[in-house]
Amino acid sequence: MNSDQYHLCKIAEECAEVAQRALKAQQFGLQEVQAGQERNNLERLLSEFHDLVATFENFLSQVGKQQRVLPNHFQRQARLEKMEKFLNLAIRLNQVDADVSVRSKNSGQSECETKS
Template sequence: MNREQYLLVCLAEECAEVAQRVSKALRFGLDEIQPGQKLTNSQRITQELNDLAAVAEMLIADKSIDGLQRGAVDAKKAKVKAFMAYSVQCGTLTPESK
């Protein structure tokens, strides 16, 4: 295994850890502190996102992957908002002020 492959495995693991922590937050709430832990699920999600960003930055620095593209990020945000509005129309999402 070379450095690039190693970092790609780390990136996949970090993605899985973000997903796992988000699942816990959905089940128990963002403010819940798991027994034996000091941080809330919200804080632990932030930690996992930081870990993910760190590995992504290493891959970007090595030129293995491209960096974030502001236009693509903004386009994704718009798409998510549009689908949220559609979900409200379908009755599967409760309308909120956010």
């Protein structure tokens, strides 16, 4: 296994850990604290996401790329529009409740947008 393969493997592992934490939060709720743990599911999900970002940033530095990891405003907007498109389809198919929204109800912006 060469360096790229190793780092890509680590990125895949972190993606799997983010997915696992998201599914646990979906199943048991964001505020649930698993027995033997100190942090709730939201805190653990955020921690796994930070691990993913750090791992990806490290990979980029290993391959000599100075690229932005987090999306800019336009990339965020494009992602939210795509999410809305498929959310609307899921609502029409009665697979998601009609009151679900991609954007924050207070400001019309996502949580990511309001913190950047």
